[in-house]
Amino acid sequence: MEQSETTFLIITAAFFVAGLVKGVTGMGLPTVAMGILGGLLSPLTAAALLLIPSLVTNVWQLLAGRHLKALLLRLWPMLAAISLGTLAGSVLLASGETDRTTVALGLTLAAYSAYTLLARQHRVPPGWQAWASPVVGLATGLFTGATGVFVIPAVPYLQALGLERDELVQALGLSFTVSTIALGLALFLHGTLPMADLKASMLAIAPALAGMFAGQALRTRISPSAFRRGFLLCMLGLGLEMALRPLFFP
Structure with missing residues (x-):
């Protein structure tokens, strides 16, 4: 099998697994996709590939409720x-410095x-939310721009x-949708969003x-909490491997 065909199959499998995790847990598509593809492609290319399927699935999730307003x-x-x-954090991702972005992603x-x-579950006091929301948003944006992952913090x-x-x-759907649109705009403004990657991203929707x-069908047959723990342990191992990779393969 040619390398391009192998890469296509791996990308297809990565997005299926990422969608499976999202279907069971309600989140995780960009995290899983970036985690798997980050070991195969540059983080910049992986981030470009996840834009369209992430946007479609998150808009779907966003519009499924009654609390949008x-x-x-x-x-x-x-x-x-x-x-x-x-927009500010995307300078690192768009720089093309694969080692630094891979470590940051890991x-x-x-x-x-x-x-x-x-971590134990905490509650943010209502009086803190006026200043905590923009601080959390700015930190999330910096991480999103630098790594292509929308989850922290x-x-x-x-x-x-x-x-x-x-x-x-x-x-979550609202936050991820805004992050996806902002990331796509940032990559476009940096001139690092080739049409070939967008076409490939559209193919990843299916x-x-x-x-x-x-995943939604599987949710009723397995324990979501057990599935989530297994998923997080896999992501922990994958993240550590990506962060330490430059030390062993400089």
């Missing part, structure tokens, strides 16, 4: 800061996985707001949606 009014400072932070995956596995923060389950799922539907 209330969430926009509550979260707009965080969302605006995510956009600004992504550390982000490992930090997110370890935090989610070990937005996901722990949203989980700490005390939202109902349906509200949380929709809030396996991502297939995986998401399979």
Whole structure:
């Protein structure tokens, strides 16, 4: 089998697995896709590939609830800061310095996985949210722009707001949608978003949606918490491997 065909199959499988995780847990598509593809492609190319399937699945998740207006009014400072932070942080991802971006991606995956596995659930006091939202948004944007991963620290923060389950799922979809659009705009402005990558990204929609539907069907037959722990342990190992790779293969 030619290398291009092998790469295509790996990319297809990566987005199916990423969609599967999202279908079971409600999140994780960009995290899993970047984690798997980051070992095969440069983080910049991997980030470009995830744009369209991430946008489609997150808009789907965003529009599935009834709380959009209330969430926009509550979260707009965080969302605006995510956009600004992504534009600033994308300088690293667009630089093409593969070693630095791979290490940054690995550390982000490992930090997110370890935090989610070990940290206790906290609550953000209502009085803190006026200043915490833009700070969290800016930090999330910087990480998104530098690594292509949208989760740190937005996901722990949203989980700490005390939202109902349906509200949380929709809030995650809203945050990820804004992050995806901001990342795509940032890569475009840096001139690092080739049409070939966008076409390949469109082809990734089908396996991502297939995986998401399979994950939603699987959710009723397995323990989501056990599945989530296994997924986080895999991401932790993958993140550590990516962060340490330049030390062993300089």
